[in-house]
Amino acid sequence: xxxxxxHPSTLSxxxxxxxxxxxxxxxxxxxxxxxxKQELGKRPQLIIDIRSNVGEKKDQRIAxxxxxxxxxxxxxxxxxxxxxxxxxxxxxxRMDSNYQLIWGAGTKLIIKP
Amino acid sequence: GAxxxxxxxxxxxxxxxxxxxxxxxxxxxxxTMFWYRQFPKQSLMLMATSNEGSKATYExxxxxxxxxxNHASLTLSTLTVTSAHPEDSxxxxxxxxxxxxxxxxxxxxxxxxxxxx
Numbered sequence: 001x002x003x004x005x006x007h008p009s010t011l012s013x014x015x016x017x018x019x020x021x022x023x024x025x026x027x028x029x030x031x032x033x034x035x036x037k038q039e040l041g042k043r044p045q046l047i048i049d050i051r052s053n054v055g056e057k058k059d060q061r062i063a064x065x066x067x068x069x070x071x072x073x074x075x076x077x078x079x080x081x082x083x084x085x086x087x088x089x090x091x092x093x094r095m096d097s098n099y100q101l102i103w104g105a106g107t108k109l110i111i112k113p
Numbered sequence: 114g115a116x117x118x119x120x121x122x123x124x125x126x127x128x129x130x131x132x133x134x135x136x137x138x139x140x141x142x143x144x145t146m147f148w149y150r151q152f153p154k155q156s157l158m159l160m161a162t163s164n165e166g167s168k169a170t171y172e173x174x175x176x177x178x179x180x181x182x183n184h185a186s187l188t189l190s191t192l193t194v195t196s197a198h199p200e201d202s203x204x205x206x207x208x209x210x211x212x213x214x215x216x217x218x219x220x221x222x223x224x225x226x227x228x229x230x
Contacts, residue, residue: 032217043206043221044157089156098145098162098170099210101219105156 002027002094006104014112019080021107023090024072032093033073034101035064039086047088048075077109085111115141115211119222126197127230134192134225136207142187143209147219148180151204163190197229 003026013019025033034049050057050064050073057064061080066073077084087108091101116139126132136146144165149157161182162170169182181193190209194201206224210217 034218036221041224043223046218046220049218098164099212099217100147100159100162103156103159 002030002092002102004090004092004102004104006090006107008107009105010108010110012110012112013080015080015082017080019075019077019084019109021075021088021090021109022072023074023092023104024070025092025102026071027092027094028068028071030092030094033064033066034091035075036089036091037086038089038106044089080109080111082111082113085109115139115209115218115220117207117209117220117222119207119225121225122223123226123228125228125230128198129196131193131195132197132227134194134205134207134227136190136192136209136222138188138209138211138220141209141211143190143211144187145210146184146190147208147210148182148190148192149206149208151206151224153204157206160192194227197227199229202227202229 006023031052036044037047038044048062048064050066061078063076087106089106090104094100094102118137120135146163148160151157159172160175163182163184165184171177184190204224204226207222208219
């Protein structure tokens with residue numbers, strides 16, 4: 001079955017610098033890869049997603065890249081701000097059953113002022 | 114984005130009682146909803162997939178008789194934790210799949226924190 005690995009588990013960056021979080025997936029048939037941001041005690045919020053027919057997608061300071069051959073995708077946050085501090089989860093859509101998402105373990109992003 | 118509500122946001126109950134949690138899609142119809150459990154500082158653990166008008170599909174290791182799921186309408190799914198015990202204390206989150214046209218996205222409810230005494 002599908003497996004998603006996410007690295008690093010914790011990432012600390014200086015405010016204004018860039019942050020990159022990476023995920024790899026195992027099922028080459030997966031074709032949808034969302035990223036969610038979860039603040040403490042709150043619901044996961046979709047921040048960006050990408051489908052396998054494109055290699056990159058950008059939304060202001062956030063971008064996602066996808067390498068289908070290597071089966072990995074990355075989240076890039078530029079010009080980080082204190083409000084970017086949260087846990088970020090990547091996911092891959094499981095193709096064999098009901099559009100379930102297989103989740104990465106999460107990355108705690110800490111923005112240092 | 115689409116809106117998903119969840120009720121109650123928190124509940125405290127005695128061991129042995131049952132607790133019902135509701136998940137509603139407010140501005141779209143959701144034929145598929147998902148129920149997750151999340152432990153502190155951990156990722157989301159899928160418990161079951163709820164499909165409108167049919168039986169839920171449970172993940173391995175999740176007791177279907179303990180976690181009853183009903184998806185009777187296109188906007189409502191319920192999770193009932195039966196005969197709750199302290200080990201069932203957790204953060205339960207639902208999500209609803211919004212699809213159609215160019216959209217196919219899961220939106221999450223705010224979660225329910227269950228504490229079983």
